[in-house]
Amino acid sequence: MKLVRYGAAGREKPGIIDGEGRIRDLSAVVPDIDGDALSPKSLTKLSKLKLDKLPPVIKLKESGKLEYSKNKSATIELAVTDDHAVKSVSAMARLEGATAWESVPVSDLGSGNFVIQVAPELHKNQPMDLYIVATDYAGHVAQLGTAEKPLKLKKKWSLF
Numbered sequence: 001m002k003l004v005r006y007g008a009a010g011r012e013k014p015g016i017i018d019g020e021g022r023i024r025d026l027s028a029v030v031p032d033i034d035g036d037a038l039s040p041k042s043l044t045k046l047s048k049l050k051l052d053k054l055p056p057v058i059k060l061k062e063s064g065k066l067e068y069s070k071n072k073s074a075t076i077e078l079a080v081t082d083d084h085a086v087k088s089v090s091a092m093a094r095l096e097g098a099t100a101w102e103s104v105p106v107s108d109l110g111s112g113n114f115v116i117q118v119a120p121e122l123h124k125n126q127p128m129d130l131y132i133v134a135t136d137y138a139g140h141v142a143q144l145g146t147a148e149k150p151l152k153l154k155k156k157w158s159l160f
């Protein structure tokens with residue numbers, strides 16, 4: 001059994017690597033991979049998990065930076081995996097400090113690859129809050145960011 005912490009620095013999630021080398025989210029089982037998670041009692045519990053019962057895993061791809069160029073669409077690339085199949089991936093965004101969330105387009109590129117496009121008409125060259133939700137056919141839900149602790153989408157710094 002291989003336990004891992006994955007995700008952006010400061011927002012790591014607990015995970016386990018399944019038999020096919022994929023990371024499975026353990027957030028619903030343990031809050032972190034720490035001393036408590038590594039105790040004999042917890043390790044016994046973790047070893048009995050049926051990995052097909054876990055939610056999808058959402059990861060930003062290396063090219064999926066959370067920034068955009070002035071007056072250009074923000075393109076955020078994701079990898080979303082699940083043991084059987086991902087049913088849906090959605091994204092919500094708002095201007096930083098706003099209260100209302102808006103749905104933003106998410107395209108399924110196949111093979112667990114997704115892309116989010118945030119148009120300049122939505123980001124208005126201002127910082128944005130963003131979160132992503134993925135569900136599988138068993139009804140499990142995974143999130144990258146939340147309404148309470150969103151990801152931050154920002155304009156690239158430039159002199160012009």
